[in-house]
Amino acid sequence: MTKRLFYTDPYLKESIAIVQAVEQGKSIVRLTLDRTIFYPEGGGQPSDKGIIRGEGFEIKVERVYGRDEIWHEGKIEGRLPQAGEEVKLKLDWEWRYENMKQHTGQHILSAVLKDLYDSNTTGFQIFENYNKIEIDFEGKLTWEHILRAEIRANEIVQKDLPVEIEFYEELTEHLRKQLRKELSDKVKPPIRIVRIPGVDVIPCGGTHVKSTREVGFIKVVNFYKKSKNIWRVEFACGNRVLNYLDELLKDYWGSLDEMPNKNRPLVERVKELKNEIEKLEEERKALRLEVWEWKAKVLLSKAEEVGGIRVISHVEELDMKDAQAFVVYLVDKNPNSIALVVGKNYVIFAKNRGVKGVSMRALLREVLEETGGGGGGSEVLAKGGGFKVEPEKVLEIAQKKLKHFL
Numbered sequence: 273m274t275k276r277l278f279y280t281d282p283y284l285k286e287s288i289a290i291v292q293a294v295e296q297g298k299s300i301v302r303l304t305l306d307r308t309i310f311y312p313e314g315g316g317q318p319s320d321k322g323i324i325r326g327e328g329f330e331i332k333v334e335r336v337y338g339r340d341e342i343w344h345e346g347k348i349e350g351r352l353p354q355a356g357e358e359v360k361l362k363l364d365w366e367w368r369y370e371n372m373k374q375h376t377g378q379h380i381l382s383a384v385l386k387d388l389y390d391s392n393t394t395g396f397q398i399f400e401n402y403n404k405i406e407i408d409f410e411g412k413l414t415w416e417h418i419l420r421a422e423i424r425a426n427e428i429v430q431k432d433l434p435v436e437i438e439f440y441e442e443l444t445e446h447l448r449k450q451l452r453k454e455l456s457d458k459v460k461p462p463i464r465i466v467r468i469p470g471v472d473v474i475p476c477g478g479t480h481v482k483s484t485r486e487v488g489f490i491k492v493v494n495f496y497k498k499s500k501n502i503w504r505v506e507f508a509c510g511n512r513v514l515n516y517l518d519e520l521l522k523d524y525w526g527s528l529d530e531m532p533n534k535n536r537p538l539v540e541r542v543k544e545l546k547n548e549i550e551k552l553e554e555e556r557k558a559l560r561l562e563v564w565e566w567k568a569k570v571l572l573s574k575a576e577e578v579g580g581i582r583v584i585s586h587v588e589e590l591d592m593k594d595a596q597a598f599v600v601y602l603v604d605k606n607p608n609s610i611a612l613v614v615g616k617n618y619v620i621f622a623k624n625r626g627v628k629g630v631s632m633r634a635l636l637r638e639v640l641e642e643t644g645g646g647g648g649g650s651e652v653l654a655k656g657g658g659f660k661v662e663p664e665k666v667l668e669i670a671q672k673k674l675k676h677f678l
């Protein structure tokens with residue numbers, strides 16, 4: 273069983289310990305110690321990072337985990353450590369201290385949400401740049417609710433209240449009643465209670481700062497509904513507030529600067545842009561229709577009449593999607609018409625629904641027999657591609673084949 277030095281003194285940045293067991297992986301090594309200052313991942317708090325150093329080796333600790341025996345895992349330089357030898361432990365203190373602020377900030381925020389809205393915290397996770405809690409909340413959570421909670425939470429931070437750690441073999445009924453959350457049956461004694469007098473009492477195994485003022489600042493950065501009555505609230509504490517807001521503001525001002533009109537608020541500028549796009553889209557549609565009308569007129573004037581059917585042949589520059597939209601328009605608008613359109617490695621055959629006696633799919637099949645490639649379609653519209661001959665040649669073959677049908 274590894275002694276958890278951080279349970280009683282989370283401010284211990286360095287320590288010595290005795291190696292208990294060593295295991296070697298491909299590129300990493302992992303070991304257990306008789307005692308440790310490294311917090312193992314759990315309870316929403318990520319594991320510590322740091323260095324384990326011995327005579328002739330150094331391990332860069334990247335992951336710490338385990339319940340009774342705590343394993344320290346990382347890349348090693350030098351020889352493999354032996355069980356029984358003494359090592360020096362050193363924490364990545366900046367990482368740990370920020371995590372302590374986040375964790376304590378979470379206790380405060382969760383206590384305030386419980387107090388103001390009777391919301392229970394059902395989940396908690398510290399990430400690299402922010403933290404997440406899940407709370408139950410009936411109805412719609414708004415920024416007004418959030419602001420009220422933030423003001424109250426930061427008042428508690430400013431009060432410089434002590435964060436006390438207590439150990440119990442058994443909890444009295446009186447103490448149980450004070451807990452924000454019921455004690456899980458899984459927790460074995462000694463039971464570790466974290467108390468912020470007048471604010472919060474809760475069982476917790478994480479690392480916390482010793483006074484609320486050290487949390488610095490608590491800022492909710494985002495929130496959204498996850499499922500019925502469960503909301504996710506993202507927040508940051510300490511220096512991570514500054515990092516988060518700096519990144520957000522860089523994005524905000526950068527976005528505003530990209531706008532044609534650079535005056536705040538950004539949301540109004542975005543709405544203007546959206547309206548402008550809609551207007552342009554309408555104009556584009558109208559212009560396209562006008563172009564189609566002219567194009568159809570020109571093509572029809574050059575159409576060949578075969579057995580009372582106007583056969584339009586055309587080598588197209590547009591890509592297949594746009595070409596198809598035009599071809600469908602063309603044959604739908606003009607009774608007794610068939611369009612044979614070829615483009616860069618595609619062909620579209622289409623007919624007006626009123627034209628009887630010829631299937632576009634059947635025509636395509638015959639053409640493909642000579643040109644190679646593949647494709648398919650229906651009675652009125654068929655598409656193909658992958659030919660071994662030039663588009664003009666495909667068109668010529670199609671015209672010939674069509675005459676057999678008509």
Ligand SMILES: [Zn+2]
Pocket residue numbers: 375376379466476477478479480
């Ligand atoms: Zn905690």
